[in-house]
Amino acid sequence: MNLVPTKFFVSSGSSVSTVSDLNAFDRALINAGIGEQNLVLVSSIIPENAKQIDRVKLSMGAITHCVLSQMRGFEGETISAGIAYAYRKDNRGGYVAESHLHGSGESLKAELQRKIWEIAKIRRVEITDVNFVIEELEVPANHYGCCIASLVFTDYDES
Numbered sequence: 001m002n003l004v005p006t007k008f009f010v011s012s013g014s015s016v017s018t019v020s021d022l023n024a025f026d027r028a029l030i031n032a033g034i035g036e037q038n039l040v041l042v043s044s045i046i047p048e049n050a051k052q053i054d055r056v057k058l059s060m061g062a063i064t065h066c067v068l069s070q071m072r073g074f075e076g077e078t079i080s081a082g083i084a085y086a087y088r089k090d091n092r093g094g095y096v097a098e099s100h101l102h103g104s105g106e107s108l109k110a111e112l113q114r115k116i117w118e119i120a121k122i123r124r125v126e127i128t129d130v131n132f133v134i135e136e137l138e139v140p141a142n143h144y145g146c147c148i149a150s151l152v153f154t155d156y157d158e159s
Contacts, residue, residue, distance in 0.1 A: 004047050005065065005153035009055045010083070012135045012150065016143040021072040024146035028070070028135075032148055033057070037064035042153070044119070046085065046094035056154060066152040071100035073137070073145045080105045081147040082134035084112035086120070086127040095119045095127070096151050105136035 013031030017023035029035035033055050042065045058064060073079035080101055087094035097115035101108055109132055120127045139145035 001158060003156045003158060005050050005155065006047070006157050007051050007053050007155040008046065008151055008153045009053050010085070010131075010133045010149075010151050011055055012082075012133050012148060014135045014137040014145065014147040016137070016139060016145045018143055021074075021144040021146060024144045025070060025072060025148070028146040028148045032150060034064065034066070034150060034152060036060045037062050039068065040065050041068055042066065044096035044098065046087065046096060046151075048091070048093040050093065050153075053154070055152075058152075058154070064152060066150045067096045067098055068148060068150045069098035069100050070146060070148045071102070073102060073139045075139050075141045075143055077102055077145070078104060078136065078138050079145055079147050080108040080134060080136045082108050082112055082132060082149045083151055084109075084116040084130050084132050085151060086116055086130045088120075089126040089128060095123075098149070100147070105134040108134055108136075
């Protein structure tokens, strides 16, 4: 079986919890609209002809392939998670870079920019304008926090 994604959406979310960073992560997934799925993390290739769509509701418990960035933190910290994605200029798909850090979304954007351009450089291809999805959170006192950003594949061609 050869599953090639044909559609994807991007999503992000953040949240806090007084109980644990796992609960903050769970809430961030729910806020991003992917908290009821069984997520399978994949590497960072957008297949040729894959189309970006608006976020859709997925079936509860569905095995869901995604590129996911997450950052967890504790009270007083500023945390960020994000993805950058771009298409090849030759229309043969695209790439996704993910990153996270203790720091601002602005700092994260600069890091993502460097990573996506390096992905293109390694492959000796040119890419189009870069798209960013970044979540930043200042974790309040007595809380755990989590930020996530994701590119979620939804439909497949089974060749």
